[in-house]
Amino acid sequence: MCRALLYLGEPVLLDNLLYRPDSALVRQSYMPKMLHMLNLAGFGLRAWDAGSRAPERPWSYASTELPVFDRNLKNLAEKVEAGAVLAHVRGVAYSTAVDISLANVHPFQFPGTRLAMAHNGDLARFAELKPLIAPHVLPAIARQVRGTTDSEWIYALVLSGLRDPSAAPEGDELVDSITRALAIVRSAREALGIDVSSSVNLFFADGTQLAAVRYCFDFGRYATDDPARVHEANLNFLSLWYTLGRDYGLHDGEWRMTGGAEAASSILVASEPLTRDVASWVEVPEYSVLHAGLREGRPAVTLRLLD
Secondary structure, three states: OOEEEEEEEEEEEOHHHHOOOOOOHHHHHHOOOOOOOOOOOOEEEEEEOOOOOOOOOOEEEEEOOOHHHOHHHHHHHOOOEEEEEEEEEOOOOOOOOOOOOHHHOOOEOOOOOOOEEEEEEOOOOHHHHHHHHHHHOOHHHHOOOOOOOHHHHHHHHHHHOOOOOOOOOOHHHHHHHHHHHHHHHHHHHHHHOOOOOEEEEEEEEOOOEEEEEEOEEOOOOOOOOOHHHOOHHHOOOOOOEEEEEEEEEEEOOEEEEEOOHHHOOEEEEEOOOOOOOOOOOEEOOOOEEEEEEEEOOEEEEEEEEOO
């Protein structure tokens, strides 16, 4: 299973998210603490810099290489600061049937759209689900699907539920569209009699807001013909955490935010805490979506429970 992070707030050096902390995202690709599967299928990034040319357009980076050996990424991370970040390391099943390609690297962001998305999880029997999902995707959106993943079609479903897929959606509109997409997938699963565990942790950003979903269809139901082959992701909800504060960085030898939630100017969301000290991290509840936008320089956070 994949690992991902979201950041929104004061400009932060990408190196301080990707490489330097105790459990930085790149470290999670080969040494995750909350999921033991290695993430060896690529790295992707969107980073919004308010001081750059066309600030509504993010820095974009994608590679099928292992990020721990990626000198280009490391060099960029040491130089680029951004006020909003969505980054993802891709994990896939260890199988020759899996397609490792740039088209399948997250985050997904179709040309002309503001919203980007990454996914941690998978949809069981996706090849059967896709014909039932596709009619709910706008034709103009469906034509932009390039890869072979269930994740990209979830992204297409969410975009298709927005009033204007090319614009940055309002917070409530984004959450409503996410809810619609999950309902469409749930209905398709029911029509096909699919009742096995399928995790759908989702990460969204557009430079002005973020949303993170912790969700699993039919949690606890999985094939038992060979229990030894049941993946741990089917036995536990995929992890998702967030922390609020200011001045994220190294303080007295510890990576952390300062000031606490009451004086927060930034929010960091991740599949697992990036820091050794986890006291300031809060677990996102199962079956919920966390949304955050900046209001007068401070993150305004809401949490909505999902069906």
